[in-house]
Amino acid sequence: MTRYWCASAWLPEARVAPSVLIDTDGSPGQAVITGVTPGVPRPPDAVRLDGLVLPGFADVHSHAFHRVLRGRTHAGGGTFWTWREAMYAVAARLDPDSYRLLARAVFAEMVVSGITGVGEFHYLHHGRDGHPYPDPNAMGRSLVEAAVDTGIRLTLVDTCYLRGGLAADGTAVPLADVQHRFSDGDAQRWSRRVDQLAAQVSGQASVRVGAAIHSVRAVPPEQLATVAAWARERQVPLHVHLSEQPTENTATRAAYGVSPTALLARAGVLAPSTTVVHATHLDELDVATLGAAGVSVAMCPTTERDLADGIGPAGRLVRAGARLVLGSDSHAVIDLLEEARGVELDERLATGSRGSFAPGPLVTALTADGHRALGWPDAGRLAPGAPADLVAIRMDSVRTAGADPSQVVFAATAADVHTVVVGGRELARDGRHRVLGEVGPLLAQAVHELAGPADQPGAP
Numbered sequence: 001m002t003r004y005w006c007a008s009a010w011l012p013e014a015r016v017a018p019s020v021l022i023d024t025d026g027s028p029g030q031a032v033i034t035g036v037t038p039g040v041p042r043p044p045d046a047v048r049l050d051g052l053v054l055p056g057f058a059d060v061h062s063h064a065f066h067r068v069l070r071g072r073t074h075a076g077g078g079t080f081w082t083w084r085e086a087m088y089a090v091a092a093r094l095d096p097d098s099y100r101l102l103a104r105a106v107f108a109e110m111v112v113s114g115i116t117g118v119g120e121f122h123y124l125h126h127g128r129d130g131h132p133y134p135d136p137n138a139m140g141r142s143l144v145e146a147a148v149d150t151g152i153r154l155t156l157v158d159t160c161y162l163r164g165g166l167a168a169d170g171t172a173v174p175l176a177d178v179q180h181r182f183s184d185g186d187a188q189r190w191s192r193r194v195d196q197l198a199a200q201v202s203g204q205a206s207v208r209v210g211a212a213i214h215s216v217r218a219v220p221p222e223q224l225a226t227v228a229a230w231a232r233e234r235q236v237p238l239h240v241h242l243s244e245q246p247t248e249n250t251a252t253r254a255a256y257g258v259s260p261t262a263l264l265a266r267a268g269v270l271a272p273s274t275t276v277v278h279a280t281h282l283d284e285l286d287v288a289t290l291g292a293a294g295v296s297v298a299m300c301p302t303t304e305r306d307l308a309d310g311i312g313p314a315g316r317l318v319r320a321g322a323r324l325v326l327g328s329d330s331h332a333v334i335d336l337l338e339e340a341r342g343v344e345l346d347e348r349l350a351t352g353s354r355g356s357f358a359p360g361p362l363v364t365a366l367t368a369d370g371h372r373a374l375g376w377p378d379a380g381r382l383a384p385g386a387p388a389d390l391v392a393i394r395m396d397s398v399r400t401a402g403a404d405p406s407q408v409v410f411a412a413t414a415a416d417v418h419t420v421v422v423g424g425r426e427l428a429r430d431g432r433h434r435v436l437g438e439v440g441p442l443l444a445q446a447v448h449e450l451a452g453p454a455d456q457p458g459a460p
């Protein structure tokens with residue numbers, strides 16, 4: 001049983017209260033909050049957390065291996081599609097050992113940045129030759145081991161990926177080279193492998209398995225429903241990339257006569273337990289369809305700007321009934337505070353007005369709603385019954401000094417996170433991981449071993 005005394009804390013209903021005592025109970029890593037009492041002096045036995053304490057952040061959309069490309073793809077021009085070639089070159093080099101070391105460093109970066117739960121959108125399933133490893137979930141288990149090593153909560157969003165894509169005229173493109181690593185052949189075989197994985201990791205309290213459809217490009221329409229039914233029957237989250245690039249829309253219309261959103265709706269994919277990722281290029285009917293289904297929409301503004309994707313209609317989606325959640329996706333940046341304010345700041349650029357998203361809803365997106373989209377509905381709030389996930393932010397740094405704590409999301413960065421607690425276990429203090437130490441050298445070594453000269457995308 002550990003008690004934390006917070007100089008100030010972010011309580012439900014976006015209420016910032018001073019001098020908050022948080023009582024917890026349970027074994028380290030699995031402790032839950034048992035009491036939240038504002039306005040009390042610090043008891044001598046309580047751990048002191050200065051600044052502002054928020055609930056843990058949820059990074060709803062991650063591809064850990066994309067971290068290799070940070071700061072290495074900007075010398076030339078190109079498009080999303082030429083960047084993807086560089087990303088595939090990294091994907092082709094990974095094996096279970098290098099994947100585990102890289103993911104461990106990336107998850108450690110997340111932890112010191114205040115991220116206590118991550119959704120890893122995982123499609124790098126098989127060997128370099130496309131054949132399954134002796135354990136067909138060897139790559140997924142590397143991610144699980146990496147998460148356990150760092151203490152972060154993991155939802156392994158195991159992704160169905162079956163074909164190379166759609167050409168502009170709508171014809172299906174077969175799997176190319178590295179994409180053979182991604183494919184199980186069909187959705188039935190994908191589901192059998194993921195059932196095995198779920199059984200393999202069922203002993204890990206901090207790990208859950210979810211499902212994903214890579215995109216309507218990578219999964220044919222007749223197999224979308226198989227994945228959706230698998231997720232529905234097991235009551236786990238279902239994620240899907242949606243309309244990140246305009247060419248996905250034109251190719252899908254050419255192939256099927258409808259938008260990607262309409263195709264997903266027709267297959268029964270859209271539901272409150274579904275998260276669509278990006279949702280950048282939508283028409284009015286798409287927005288209404290997603291809102292009526294009550295899906296979560298994972299916006300990833302730092303990736304979307306890095307890849308020249310465009311600005312998604314976040315405000316209209318939320319007004320239509322969707323929930324906003326956030327992801328760092330390609331890890332051009334790992335800073336969920338930046339992702340959160342990025343949604344509102346992009347909205348300002350796109351609409352010419354301020355205030356579509358107030359600080360309160362942005363924090364809800366980055367905490368409670370994010371965890372809900374990852375299948376952890378109790379997490380992401382400072383209230384009895386929630387996991388004891390705490391993120392303490394310095395309010396006296398050069399960035400945050402003078403800021404109104406209720407507007408911290410518009411001032412602080414990940415560098416202002418000074419203490420991170422997951423399930424009552426302190427995992428980060430002053431930028432260091434409490435088990436793994438300095439995270440920079442871990443990242444440098446992992447990236448050094450996987451980076452290559454081919455990472456620079458060429459001109460389109």
Ligand SMILES: [Zn+2]
Pocket residue numbers: 061063121241277329
């Ligand atoms: Zn993605």
